[in-house]
Amino acid sequence: MIDFRYHLVSLISVFLALAVGIVLGAGPLRESLGDQLAGQVEQLRTEQEQLRGESEDLTAQRDELASFITDIGPDLVAGSLDGTRVAVLTDSTTTRDAVDRMVSLLSDAGAASTVRVELQSTLWEPGRDQDRADAIAAALEIAPDLPGEADGSELTDGQRLAALVPVLLAGEAGTADGQAGTGSAPGTEGDPGNGTQNGTDSGTENGADTGAGTGSALTAEQRAQLWQVLIDHRMVSLDGAAPEAVDAVVVASAAPAALAVDTDDDQTAAERDQALLAARTSLLGALTTTGLPAVVSAATPGNDASTGILRTVRGDRAYDGLSTTDRLQESDGPLLAVLALVEQTRGGAGAYGTTADAADRLPSLPETSGLQEEAGTGSTTDGGTTDGGASDGGGEG
Numbered sequence: 001m002i003d004f005r006y007h008l009v010s011l012i013s014v015f016l017a018l019a020v021g022i023v024l025g026a027g028p029l030r031e032s033l034g035d036q037l038a039g040q041v042e043q044l045r046t047e048q049e050q051l052r053g054e055s056e057d058l059t060a061q062r063d064e065l066a067s068f069i070t071d072i073g074p075d076l077v078a079g080s081l082d083g084t085r086v087a088v089l090t091d092s093t094t095t096r097d098a099v100d101r102m103v104s105l106l107s108d109a110g111a112a113s114t115v116r117v118e119l120q121s122t123l124w125e126p127g128r129d130q131d132r133a134d135a136i137a138a139a140l141e142i143a144p145d146l147p148g149e150a151d152g153s154e155l156t157d158g159q160r161l162a163a164l165v166p167v168l169l170a171g172e173a174g175t176a177d178g179q180a181g182t183g184s185a186p187g188t189e190g191d192p193g194n195g196t197q198n199g200t201d202s203g204t205e206n207g208a209d210t211g212a213g214t215g216s217a218l219t220a221e222q223r224a225q226l227w228q229v230l231i232d233h234r235m236v237s238l239d240g241a242a243p244e245a246v247d248a249v250v251v252a253s254a255a256p257a258a259l260a261v262d263t264d265d266d267q268t269a270a271e272r273d274q275a276l277l278a279a280r281t282s283l284l285g286a287l288t289t290t291g292l293p294a295v296v297s298a299a300t301p302g303n304d305a306s307t308g309i310l311r312t313v314r315g316d317r318a319y320d321g322l323s324t325t326d327r328l329q330e331s332d333g334p335l336l337a338v339l340a341l342v343e344q345t346r347g348g349a350g351a352y353g354t355t356a357d358a359a360d361r362l363p364s365l366p367e368t369s370g371l372q373e374e375a376g377t378g379s380t381t382d383g384g385t386t387d388g389g390a391s392d393g394g395g396e397g
Contacts (some may be wrong), residue, residue, distance in 0.1 A: 083086040083110065089283075092258045143218060159282035162279040165236065253328070303307075343365055
């Protein structure tokens with residue numbers, strides 16, 4: 001049986017240990033532990049300040065380059081797209097200011113014409129199935145052999161209508177069986193490989209073929225009628241007359257938040273996102289099969305491309321023939337897209353901008369040679385590196 005003395009000894013031991021701890025903590029160990037903790041805090045503070053300084057330096061360099069190339073943009077692209085007919089596709093009115101600047105730069109570059117095609121939300125909006133079905137029915141009356149499947153999977157009406165847009169833009173190049181002609185793009189001086197470089201092969205070999213072409217070539221009258229179907233059923237709107245054909249395409253895509261609807265519940269929002277992604281990928285897949293030089297330019301708020309269309313395009317080899325640019329919402333974003341289009345017409349392709357998945361800051365062109373050095377930025381950016389060296393336009397040959 002444990003007596004009172006055992007409890008007394010235990011209590012004395014506890015209080016003795018506590019007293020020793022207090023004495024040591026307030027005496028010999030206090031200065032050592034305090035200095036050690038203070039040193040660690042100071043080291044962390046220094047590292048944080050260093051990282052903040054580096055981040056601010058990189059941001060300043062990026063902004064300095066953006067301001068510089070924006071200022072010289074018209075001179076930079078002058079004459080680089082002489083005689084080229086360009087279509088600019090948009091999916092939201094929120095990109096209108098950026099597209100206005102882009103159209104102005106295309107004019108500076110010598111583009112013969114620029115047509116704006118705005119994709120309407122009817123293409124992907126939940127609850128508009130009947131509108132899309134009616135549009136498909138009207139289109140089939142004009143071109144009965146419009147495809148209904150790709151890679152063995154049945155296409156939705158929204159996908160079929162979205163894929164029709166690049167075919168109409170390509171004119172006679174949108175040939176039978178979804179295959180593109182391999183005629184040269186402007187500025188390639190008869191280089192037959194440019195069509196292949198810009199997506200003809202990637203569509204068939206890498207899975208981007210959406211079967212967008214018709215079983216037989218469309219006549220000019222059929223293309224005009226199909227444009228009217230898309231307009232009448234509010235699938236697209238055009239700024240001006242429907243084009244017979246274009247030589248190059250820029251897809252200007254809004255940030256995901258701009259395409260969301262606040263009143264959607266979770267299920268409706270998920271359906272909208274899924275239908276939007278399907279329509280976009282169908283359109284871009286069809287675009288790769290046309291052989292047209294093409295650029296996908298996207299708004300990337302917060303310098304983040306992880307949630308928008310660039311995540312799909314840059315992560316899929318099926319779209320390697322397309323060039324991509326981020327920063328559409330920034331002052332230099334429209335110019336970046338035009339420079340990428342110039343490179344495309346010369347047979348090159350790449351992923352440009354400042355997001356983490358961009359390969360280079362700028363296309364390597366004679367026009368951009370030494371540009372970063374002139375701006376005083378060096379070669380390192382947030383999204384990759386570039387040596388500022390020039391090439392013959394980014395492509396082979």
